[in-house]
Every structure is written in structure tokens, then in C-alpha cells.
Amino acid sequence: MGEFELIQRYFATAPCAQGGDGVVRGIGDDCALLAVSTGEQLAVSTDTLVAGVHFPAVCDPFLLGQRALAVSASDLAAMGATPVAFTLALTLDQADAVWLEAFAKGLQRMAAACTLALVGGDTTRGPLSMTLTVFGRVPAGQALTRSGAREGDLLCVGGQLGDAAGALPLVLGQHEAAAEISEPLLARYWSPMPQLALGQALRGQATAALDISDGLLADCGHIAKASGVALQIEAARIPLSAALCALIGHERALSCALSGGDDYRLAFTLPPERLSVIQADWPEVRMIGQVVAGRGVHLLDAAGQVIEAPHGGYQHF
Amino acid sequence: MGEFELIQRYFATAPCAQGGDGVVRGIGDDCALLAVSTGEQLAVSTDTLVAGVHFPAVCDPFLLGQRALAVSASDLAAMGATPVAFTLALTLDQADAVWLEAFAKGLQRMAAACTLALVGGDTTRGPLSMTLTVFGRVPAGQALTRSGAREGDLLCVGGQLGDAAGALPLVLGQHEAAAEISEPLLARYWSPMPQLALGQALRGQATAALDISDGLLADCGHIAKASGVALQIEAARIPLSAALCALIGHERALSCALSGGDDYRLAFTLPPERLSVIQADWPEVRMIGQVVAGRGVHLLDAAGQVIEAPHGGYQHF
Numbered sequence: 130m131g132e133f134e135l136i137q138r139y140f141a142t143a144p145c146a147q148g149g150d151g152v153v154r155g156i157g158d159d160c161a162l163l164a165v166s167t168g169e170q171l172a173v174s175t176d177t178l179v180a181g182v183h184f185p186a187v188c189d190p191f192l193l194g195q196r197a198l199a200v201s202a203s204d205l206a207a208m209g210a211t212p213v214a215f216t217l218a219l220t221l222d223q224a225d226a227v228w229l230e231a232f233a234k235g236l237q238r239m240a241a242a243c244t245l246a247l248v249g250g251d252t253t254r255g256p257l258s259m260t261l262t263v264f265g266r267v268p269a270g271q272a273l274t275r276s277g278a279r280e281g282d283l284l285c286v287g288g289q290l291g292d293a294a295g296a297l298p299l300v301l302g303q304h305e306a307a308a309e310i311s312e313p314l315l316a317r318y319w320s321p322m323p324q325l326a327l328g329q330a331l332r333g334q335a336t337a338a339l340d341i342s343d344g345l346l347a348d349c350g351h352i353a354k355a356s357g358v359a360l361q362i363e364a365a366r367i368p369l370s371a372a373l374c375a376l377i378g379h380e381r382a383l384s385c386a387l388s389g390g391d392d393y394r395l396a397f398t399l400p401p402e403r404l405s406v407i408q409a410d411w412p413e414v415r416m417i418g419q420v421v422a423g424r425g426v427h428l429l430d431a432a433g434q435v436i437e438a439p440h441g442g443y444q445h446f
Numbered sequence: 447m448g449e450f451e452l453i454q455r456y457f458a459t460a461p462c463a464q465g466g467d468g469v470v471r472g473i474g475d476d477c478a479l480l481a482v483s484t485g486e487q488l489a490v491s492t493d494t495l496v497a498g499v500h501f502p503a504v505c506d507p508f509l510l511g512q513r514a515l516a517v518s519a520s521d522l523a524a525m526g527a528t529p530v531a532f533t534l535a536l537t538l539d540q541a542d543a544v545w546l547e548a549f550a551k552g553l554q555r556m557a558a559a560c561t562l563a564l565v566g567g568d569t570t571r572g573p574l575s576m577t578l579t580v581f582g583r584v585p586a587g588q589a590l591t592r593s594g595a596r597e598g599d600l601l602c603v604g605g606q607l608g609d610a611a612g613a614l615p616l617v618l619g620q621h622e623a624a625a626e627i628s629e630p631l632l633a634r635y636w637s638p639m640p641q642l643a644l645g646q647a648l649r650g651q652a653t654a655a656l657d658i659s660d661g662l663l664a665d666c667g668h669i670a671k672a673s674g675v676a677l678q679i680e681a682a683r684i685p686l687s688a689a690l691c692a693l694i695g696h697e698r699a700l701s702c703a704l705s706g707g708d709d710y711r712l713a714f715t716l717p718p719e720r721l722s723v724i725q726a727d728w729p730e731v732r733m734i735g736q737v738v739a740g741r742g743v744h745l746l747d748a749a750g751q752v753i754e755a756p757h758g759g760y761q762h763f
Contacts, residue, residue, distance in 0.1 A: 153487055157672070158591050159524035159656050160489035160582070165482040170470055172477035173565065175533040175579060179572035207476035216492040218535075218577040248490065251577070255496030260535040260568070260577035262492060265477070274475050339476050355474070 135224050135252055139233040140217070145240035146247040151213040151266060154248075161248035163214060165266060171213075172265040172272060174204035180257035185301055190228045192319040194235025199321050200342070201261040202243045203393040206328035207340040209273040210265025212243045217250035218260040224252075243323060273331055273338035278356035278398040282336050284418040285404065287324045287395040287411070289368045290345055291382050292317035294389020299376075306376055313372045321393035327411050331397055334407060338397035344388040348396060349426045356398075359423030365431050366417040387428070452541050452569055456550040457534070462557035463564040468530040468583060471565075478565035480531060482583060488530075489582040489589060491521035497574035502618055507545045509636040511552025516638050517659070518578040519560045520710040523645035524657040526590040527582025529560045534567035535577040541569075560640060590648055590655035595673035595715040599653050601735040602721065604641045604712040604728070606685040607662055608699050609634035611706020616693075623693055630689045638710035644728050648714055651724060655714035661705040665713060666743045673715075676740030682748050683734040704745070 140146055141156045148155050153162035165171050178197050180186040198215065205212055217236070221229075240247060245263065278284075296314035298304035305311070324340075331338055337356055341348045345367070349360045364383060373382045386392075398420050399407070408414050418429070428436045457463060458473045465472050470479035482488050495514050497503040515532065522529055534553070538546075557564060562580065595601075613631035615621035622628070641657075648655055654673055658665045662684070666677045681700060690699040703709075715737050716724070725731050735746075745753045 153586075154589070154591070158593075159521040160491040160527065160589070162525075162584070162589055163488045163490060164586070165488060167484050171480045171482060171488060173480060173531075173533065173579075173581070174477040175535050175567050175577070177535040177537055177568045177570045177577065179537055179570050182570060182572050204476040208479075210477065214490075216490065216579060218492045218494040220494055220496055220575060250492050251494045253494045253496050253499060253575075255499050255575060256573040258537060258570075258572060258575065260492070260494065262490075262533060262579040264490070267479070269470075269481070272471070272477070272479055274471070276475075 135229065139229045140247060143233055143237045143247060145237050145245065149214065149244065149246035152246045152248055155246065156249055161214070163264060168269055169266045170269050170272065172205055172208045172210035172267050173262065174201060175260060175262045176201045176204070177258060177260040186257070190232035191235035194232040195239045195320045197259050197261055198236055198239040198243065198245065199323055200393060201263045202245060202323040202325065203321065203340040203342070205263055205265035206323045206325045207273065207338055207395060208265065208267060209271065209328045209332040209338070210267040211329060212245045212325060213264045213266055214246045214248040215261055215263045216248060219250065220253045220255040220258045222257060239320070243325060271332045273328065273335055273397070275337050275339050275352050275355035278337035278352050278358050278420045280358060280420055280422050281400070282398040282420040283401050283404055283416045284349070284360050284362065284396070284398050284420060285414055285416050286368065287327055288413040289370045290341065290392050290394060291386030291389050292370050292373050293321065293391035294385040295373045295377055295382060310372045310375050313370065314376065318391065323393060324395045327395055330407065330410065334403050335397040335399045338395055341392040341394050341396050342390060344390045345396065346387050346426055352396070352398065353424065353426055359421050360418060360426045361421055361429055362418040362426060363429050364436060366415060368415045452546065456546045457564060460550055460554045460564060462554050462562065466531065466561065466563035469563045469565055472563065473566055478531070480581060485586055486583045487586050487589065489522055489525045489527035489584050490579065491518060492577060492579045493518045493521070494575060494577040503574070507549035508552035511549040512556045512637045514576050514578055515553055515556040515560065515562065516640055517710060518580045519562060519640040519642065520638065520657040520659070522580055522582035523640045523642045524590065524655055524712060525582065525584060526588065526645045526649040526655070527584040528646060529562045529642060530581045530583055531563045531565040532578055532580045533565060536567065537570045537572040537575045539574060556637070560642060588649045590645065590652055590714070592654050592656050592669050592672035595654035595669050595675050595737045597675060597737055597739050598717070599715040599737040600718050600721055600733045601666070601677050601679065601713070601715055601737060602731055602733050603685065604644055605730040606687045607658065607709050607711060608703030608706050609687050609690050610638060610708035611702040612690045612694055612699060627689045627692050630687065631693065635708065640710060641712045644712055647724065647727065651720050652714040652716045655712055658709040658711050658713050659707060661707045662713065663704050663743055669713070669715065670741065670743055676738050677735060677743045678738055678746055679735040679743060680746050681753060683732060685732045
């Protein structure tokens with residue numbers, strides 16, 4: 130099958146490739162064309178997933194399609210952007226019709242959930258990997274960044290952490306568990322829902338934000354550094370799921386939350402008086418610490434004593 | 447070396463990563479932010495290059511950096527867009543400092559030549575490949591597309607064709623030639639200069655345009671199909687370089703021009719009276735045929751007879 134037929138059959142005809150708000154021209158020319166309204170800016174993020182590194186080389190292509198787009202769209206959530214479109218650069222060993230059809234369906238499902246239009250890309254031959262670039266719009270000057278956290282702000286997260294990292298032995302088939310434990314954890318790994326609505330609601334509320342992809346400690350380190358502050362995290366406040374604790378116990382669950390990665394939930398700082406406003410609509414949001422003067426990220430036990438933090442975060446090399 | 451240190455050392459500190467016109471926020475947050483002026487649209491294109499498929503697995507990283515960006519920027523030229531920014535998703539087996547420094551320098555050189563700012567990306571571990579997404583701005587409604595060619599238009603190309611395809615045996619070290627032959631051909635392979643200024647000049651002049659990446663015949667086929675017309679190409683008018691003809695003879699040079707790919711020169715259609723205006727500033731532009739009623743691409747000999755066209759274009763699978 131030629132490249133053009135492949136694109137036509139599985140991607141160009143997908144519902145998500147039929148355009149959307151802000152899409153002037155989609156698949157089929159040298160470039161896509163996006164429109165940006167007066168007073169808005171375009172948020173752009175690129176993520177690559179490599180087989181055997183970011184997902185198992187042998188896995189369900191439908192789930193992979195879902196996950197690939199979710200991971201990228203999470204960066205739009207972190208900026209408070211409204212989703213517009215994405216491009217898909219897909220590198221494949223071979224054009225396998227069954228695989229492609231399932232992958233395109235998974236992609237389509239997440240695109241519909243995020244209201245993201247597929248506007249272009251590239252298909253190439255080579256070891257399986259995919260690079261997605263996502264586009265969102267945000268009112269000028271209102272994007273959430275990592276650099277605005279201020280002393281006295283609270284540190285919050287968008288929900289339970291550690292599930293995806295804890296699910297990895299299940300994902301890799303190294304471990305089995307009862308359905309009531311494995312199913313919610315596998316779902317958190319394969320289809321993390323980007324917190325897009327929460328991100329948009331945080332515009333004008335949060336002072337700093339990002340999405341947790343490399344582990345809470347490592348990613349909070351980015352906020353601390355960019356904002357020139359220290360972040361104190363109270364270990365006991367970190368929300369952990371019952372399923373994760375049942376699978377691996379509380380201590381290892383906490384370790385997954387701190388350093389495991391793949392959460393794709395928002396971490397953000399905001400003045401204390403704004404927390405109740407956010408929690409009214411997002412009860413899963415949890416305050417886990419505070420912003421103080423200083424540098425770095427400090428993990429505190431129940432007595433407020435600093436715990437020696439494990440070396441944090443997924444290292445890509 | 448960690449991912450963040452790697453990005454910081456070789457990419458975030460590059461001159462092209464220090465922002466530019468239209469860049470509100472570059473490397474360092476979850477998303478980059480681009481500004482688009484009122485009345486303009488954003489053109490977006492993504493291209494992947496895989497080691498061993500799109501470039502030799504062992505090659506000069508400086509040249510590879512140049513070429514990777516040139517290939518992508520050529521799509522902006524094809525739309526008549528003014529370059530703004532790009533993202534780089536780089537997948538590497540290992541973080542080799544010498545390789546990365548040279549690659550970043552080559553990228554920087556092409557970025558400066560094209561006035562493209564590096565605004566973000568991703569570095570991942572895996573088989574060597576890179577996906578670049580480029581952004582340009584274009585006045586609303588003025589982007590060059592593939593679909594506007596009309597009966598009576600002339601078919602033109604932006605310069606000599608076939609050099610990059612003809613250079614491939616030199617690139618792969620399978621063949622050697624005197625410097626006066628090999629150097630210009632290798633330069634056309636490794637640093638094809640995107641015809642950005644020509645593309646912008648064609649706004650409001652050309653009725654259809656694209657960049658030739660898969661070979662003249664295959665790419666003209668896209669214009670013919672999208673515009674609902676036939677294209678006649680006069681074989682004798684196709685511009686071939688003296689170096690290419692000296693290397694492989696006229697017949698094989700023509701074959702490279704027709705079906706070889708990797709030219710990254712513009713092909714476009716325009717009303718006959720506009721050709722002299724364009725050629726006044728771009729004397730390398732050549733009229734090679736015309737738009738007629740019908741379907742497909744037809745290659746004509748000097749007597750105007752249809753030549754059986756070779757099967758055209760690079761097939762990605």
C-alpha cells in the first residue's frame with residue numbers, strides 16, 4: 130500500500146480529520162492552515178513516543194492511539210489552552226491494515242474526547258514511533274506557565290497520582306491482579322484523560338502550572354526553578370488510589386506518585402483563597418503543599434520534618 | 447547526561463532558540479506560544495526523517511541538521527508562508543556530545559538562513575530519527591495550494607531538478623567523482639535551500655504550488671488531481687544541471703528529475719502573462735509545460751508526442 134492510500138484510508142477519512150473550529154485547511158496540502166482569533170495566541174507542544182521505551186513494543190494499537198494523543202494533549206491542559214488541532218508523524222515497520230485501523234480508531238476516540246482535529250502529518254517507514262504536535266488557543270497573556278508561583282501559594286494536584294507507574298508491571302504482563310484492581314490502573318496508563326477543562330478553569334486563578342509526566346518531584350522541581358521558589362510537599366496529602374495501594378501497598382504507591390511518571394495530571398500553585406472555588410467544580414483537586422522562600426522541592430512527613438527525597442523523575446537518557 | 451541538561455546545552459542556548467518575530471514564548475514550558483497577527487493564518491507542516499531510510503545511518507551530523515530543517519521549511523515555501531518557528535523531536539540511541547553539537551550547529555545554520563526560531567520539541571531515546579514541525583504565517587486566503595491550477599496556465603519549476611537523487615550514490619559512498627561534479631550535487635542533497643522568497647512572491651500570482659519532494663511526476667500528479675486538470679510536461683524543457691549530466695548522462699539525469707525525489711524546489715502553475723514578472727527576479731524559474739483539460743500528468747517529447755512515463759515517485763511503503 131502506498132503512503133497516500135494509507136493516509137487516505139485510515140487518517141484522512143477519520144471524523145477528526147474533517148476540520149473543526151480554527152482549522153482553515155486540514156490534511157491534503159503542503160501545510161495545514163490554522164486561524165487564530167484576535168487577542169488569542171497559539172500554544173504548541175510536541176511529544177514523541179518510541180516503541181519499547183514509552184510503550185510496550187507489542188501492545189493494543191487502539192489503546193496506543195488513545196494514549197499517544199492524550200499524552201500530547203495534556204500539555205495543552207497544562208497551559209490552560211483550548212484544543213484546536215494536532216499533527217501525527219507515524220513511523221512504522223510496515224503498513225499493517227489491522228494495526229492501522231485499530232490505531233486510527235483509538236486516536237479518533239481521544240481526538241473526539243479532546244475536540245482536537247487531525248490536520249496533517251507524515252507516515253514513514255522505520256522502527257515504530259510517533260510524534261504528535263498539538264495546537265491550542267489561549268487568550269493573550271493568560272497562558273498558565275511554570276514561572277509564576279509565589280511564596281504563600283498552595284501547591285495542588287488534579288487528582289490521584291502514581292496509578293500509571295504502578296500499572297506498568299500489569300501493562301508489561303509481568304504481574305496479574307483481580308479485575309477491580311487492574312482495570313482502573315490499566316485505564317490510567319492507557320487512556321489518561323488530559324485535564325483540559327481544569328486547565329482552562331485555572332486561567333486567571335493558578336499562578337503556575339504544568340502536567341506531571343516525569344513524576345511529581347521532578348516536575349515540581351521545574352516549577353520551583355522557573356518561579357525562583359521552594360515547594361514543600363506534605364507526603365500524607367498526596368492522593369493515592371485504593372486500587373494502587375491494594376496492588377503494591379501504601380509505601381510503594383507513594384513512591385510511584387513521587388517519582389513514577391506518566392500521570393498526566395496537572396500540578397499547580399494558587400493563592401489559598403482560590404482553592405475552594407476550584408474544588409467546588411473539581412472535588413478531585415487536592416492541596417498537597419505550599420510555596421515557600423528558597424529553592425528546590427522538599428518532602429515533609431506528618432510532623433513537618435523533611436524526608437530524604439528519593440532521586441526523582443524519569444531520566445530520558 | 448539527563449534530557450534537560452542535553453536540551454539546555456545544545457538547543458535551548460542556540461541563537462535560533464532566543465525567539466523571533468511571532469514567538470511569545472519559546473523553549474522551557476509545557477507549550478510554546480505563537481502570536482498570529484490579525485488577518486493572518488498559521489501554516490503548519492510536519493516531516494519525519496528516519497536513519498537508513500531518509501538519510502544514511504552514518505553521516506555528518508552538521509549536514510543532517512541542515513537538511514532536516516530544510517526539508518521541512520520547504521513546505522512553508524510551497525504555501526507562500528513567511529517562516530516563524532519550528533519544533534524538533536529528536537530520537538537518539540545515545541546522547542553523544544560531539545554528534546549533538548554538530549547537529550545543533552547545522553540546524554542553527556539552516557534556521558538562521560530561513561529565519562526560523564526553535565520553540566520547543568522533545569528528545570527521546572530510540573533508533574535515530576527526527577520529526578520537525580514548522581510554522582509560518584500567511585495572509586488569510588492567500589496561501590498557495592494545490593487545487594487552483596486552471597486550463598491555460600503554465601507549469602513552472604523553481605530551478606534544476608534531479609541533482610539530489612543523482613547525488614545519492616555519492617552520498618552513500620558508492621561512487622566518487624571529481625570535486626567540480628560531486629560538490630554541487632552533494633550540496634543539493636545535504637542543504638537544499640527552501641525557496642521561501644519565491645514562494646512568498648508567488649502569492650497572488652501562482653494558481654497552484656507545491657514543493658517537489660517525491661519526484662516531479664508524482665508531485666505534479668497531486669496538483670493535477672487536486673485541481674481537476676491534466677498537466678503536460680515537455681521533457682526537453684526540464685532544467686538539468688551540467689554536473690548531473692556529466693555524472694550520469696542526460697537520459698539518467700532526466701529520469702532523476704522525473705522520479706527521483708528530494709528536490710525541494712517549487713513546482714507551480716500560473717497564467718502565461720505572469721511568467722516574465724516572476725522570471726525577472728528568479729531567472730532560474732523555468733516553464734516546463736502547461737495545464738490542459740483532462741486528468742493526470744503527461745510527458746511529451748520534442749514533437750509533442752506523449753512519452754510512456756516511468757512509474758513515478760518515491761513510494762514510502
